[in-house]
Amino acid sequence: MRCGAGVMDVKHLCLGVLCVGDSSGYDIKKYFESSFRHFFVAGYGSIYPALSSLLKQGLVSVKTQHQERLPDKKIYEVTAAGRAAFEEALASTVPRHKLRSEFLTLMHFAHLLPASQVEGALQLHLSELQALRENLLQANRQSTAAPYGEQFSRDYALLSTEALIDFVQRFLQQLPEKTANT
Amino acid sequence: MRCGAGVMDVKHLCLGVLCVGDSSGYDIKKYFESSFRHFFVAGYGSIYPALSSLLKQGLVSVKTQHQERLPDKKIYEVTAAGRAAFEEALASTVPRHKLRSEFLTLMHFAHLLPASQVEGALQLHLSELQALRENLLQANRQSTAAPYGEQFSRDYALLSTEALIDFVQRFLQQLPEKTANT
DNA sequence: CACGGCATGTAATAAGTTACATGATTTA
DNA sequence: TAAATCATGTAACTTATTACATGCCGTG
Numbered sequence: 209m210r211c212g213a214g215v216m217d218v219k220h221l222c223l224g225v226l227c228v229g230d231s232s233g234y235d236i237k238k239y240f241e242s243s244f245r246h247f248f249v250a251g252y253g254s255i256y257p258a259l260s261s262l263l264k265q266g267l268v269s270v271k272t273q274h275q276e277r278l279p280d281k282k283i284y285e286v287t288a289a290g291r292a293a294f295e296e297a298l299a300s301t302v303p304r305h306k307l308r309s310e311f312l313t314l315m316h317f318a319h320l321l322p323a324s325q326v327e328g329a330l331q332l333h334l335s336e337l338q339a340l341r342e343n344l345l346q347a348n349r350q351s352t353a354a355p356y357g358e359q360f361s362r363d364y365a366l367l368s369t370e371a372l373i374d375f376v377q378r379f380l381q382q383l384p385e386k387t388a389n390t
Numbered sequence: 391m392r393c394g395a396g397v398m399d400v401k402h403l404c405l406g407v408l409c410v411g412d413s414s415g416y417d418i419k420k421y422f423e424s425s426f427r428h429f430f431v432a433g434y435g436s437i438y439p440a441l442s443s444l445l446k447q448g449l450v451s452v453k454t455q456h457q458e459r460l461p462d463k464k465i466y467e468v469t470a471a472g473r474a475a476f477e478e479a480l481a482s483t484v485p486r487h488k489l490r491s492e493f494l495t496l497m498h499f500a501h502l503l504p505a506s507q508v509e510g511a512l513q514l515h516l517s518e519l520q521a522l523r524e525n526l527l528q529a530n531r532q533s534t535a536a537p538y539g540e541q542f543s544r545d546y547a548l549l550s551t552e553a554l555i556d557f558v559q560r561f562l563q564q565l566p567e568k569t570a571n572t
Numbered sequence: 573c574a575c576g577g578c579a580t581g582t583a584a585t586a587a588g589t590t591a592c593a594t595g596a597t598t599t600a
Numbered sequence: 601t602a603a604a605t606c607a608t609g610t611a612a613c614t615t616a617t618t619a620c621a622t623g624c625c626g627t628g
Contacts, residue, residue, distance in 0.1 A: 214492075216492045216495050216496075221495065224495075224498075224499055227499075227502075243498070244495075244498070246489065246494070247489050247490065247491035247494035247495065247498075248489075248490060248491070248494075248495065249488060249490075294502075295502055295503075298496060298499055298502060298503060299503060299507065301492050301495070301496050302492060303492050303493035303496050303511040303514055303515055304490075304491065304492040304493065305489070305491045305492070305493040305494070305515060305518065306431060306489070306490050306491070307428065307429050307430075307487070307488070307489050307490075308429065308430060308431075308486075308488050308489075308490065309429035309430070309486070309487040309488070310396075310398040310483050310484060310485050310486045310487070311485035311486065311487040312428070312429035312430075312487070312543045312546065312547075313398050313403065313406075313426075313429065313430065313483070314398075314480060314483050314485050314539075315539040315540075315542050315543045315546070316406075316425070316426070316539055316540050316543045317406055317409075317480055317537075317539065317540075318537065318538065318539025318540075318542070319537040319538065319539055319540075320409075320476075320477055320480060321477075321480060321481060325481065326539065329485040332485055333485055333487060336487065355499075355500065355501040356500065356501065356568045356569075357496075357497040357498055357499060357500025357501055357508065358497075358498050358499075358500075358501075360497050360500070360561060361494045361497045361498045363557070364494065364497070364554065364557060364558075365494075367553055367554065367557050368550040368553055368554055371549055371550055371553045372546065372549065372550055375545070375546060375549050376546075379542060386538045387538075
């Protein structure tokens with residue numbers, strides 16, 4: 209039945225960003241980092257090919273902007289067809305939600321590792337959570353009056369992130385006792 | 391520099407499961423579903439090829455178990471080399487933690503969708519969270535005296551899941567007001 | 573008799589990551 | 601002078617998903 213529906217890939221996310229406003233591949237990555245970071249990650253290696261593909265499909269158009277002292281910029285703009293395609297894709301999206309965590313894998317098998325490494329992983333994860341919290345708080349400060357769903361998405365992440373920071377911190381304090389009998 | 395370190399893929403996870411006890415591909419999938427579900431997903435399409443590959447590398451051995459009235463079973467067992475390889479892989483694992491959420495994507499752009507679909511997605515996500523909670527609670531009930539890290543991994547997920555169930559439920563109650571002015 | 577569970581696998585496809593490749597400007 | 605920012609892209613590789621393929625057994 210090979211149905212192409214339900215997919216939300218880098219291509220569609222780029223289209224979504226362009227529906228918010230015109231921008232370059234470089235700027236789209238910035239947007240990913242500031243607004244999608246908590247639920248989607250993409251690098252240049254997937255963004256640039258995505259934009260080429262969107263261009264080929266006529267879903268975006270492009271203008272080259274020459275800049276003084278800086279490399280040329282290619283500003284992409286969503287077309288009417290692109291906007292329609294995005295809304296359609298969004299409407300047929302299956303709302304999956306999938307975590308892939310090497311950190312939790314490592315924790316699952318923590319008893320096979322030296323306590324020092326477990327602590328290191330916890331500390332590293334904690335700092336990542338804290339960085340994410342900062343990121344989310346900053347986004348909340350910057351975009352007042354964001355669409356309600358965008359706000360939901362950020363608050364959703366913020367809530368769980370703050371709970372987890374707390375959880376990991378408490379666990380780190382109890383660690384010595386837990387690994388003592390190893 | 392193409393360094394193969396830091397990876398935790400289906401192959402290594404299978405090896406990890408086999409370090410806990412001998413089992414078949416079918417049973418490994420069961421283990422994935424009951425114990426890794428909250429941080430890693432894998433289907434037969436990745437588990438069976440992973441086992442063949444492990445066998446080729448000599449990291450596991452296999453015995454075919456004939457069963458009455460049921461299809462034959464291939465019971466895999468980790469070898470000494472396999473155990474060493476897993477511990478080494480674990481020790482060199484970079485503790486990433488990556489979410490990929492079509493659900494949050496959809497929410498981010500909720501203002502482009504009819505309220506009914508947004509509500510549907512929320513309801514669906516809520517039921518997934520509730521199912522996950524049940525899964526985690528059941529695991530907690532079944533495996534008393536699990537290694538401390540395994541317990542951490544479950545509690546970590548349980549904490550955030552319960553907070554999020556609450557959050558989504560509260561949001562669902564406020565939804566009508568938020569979408570009223572659309 | 574249909575559906576779910578048990579049980580194993582392959583092949584085609586899709587998708588994203590990493591490294592490579594380049595090069596000017598600004599800041600510490 | 602080293603590093604970070606700006607700026608764009610390609611190619612090889614790795615990985616996982618999906619669909620396909622098969623077939624018996626037990627339950628309702």
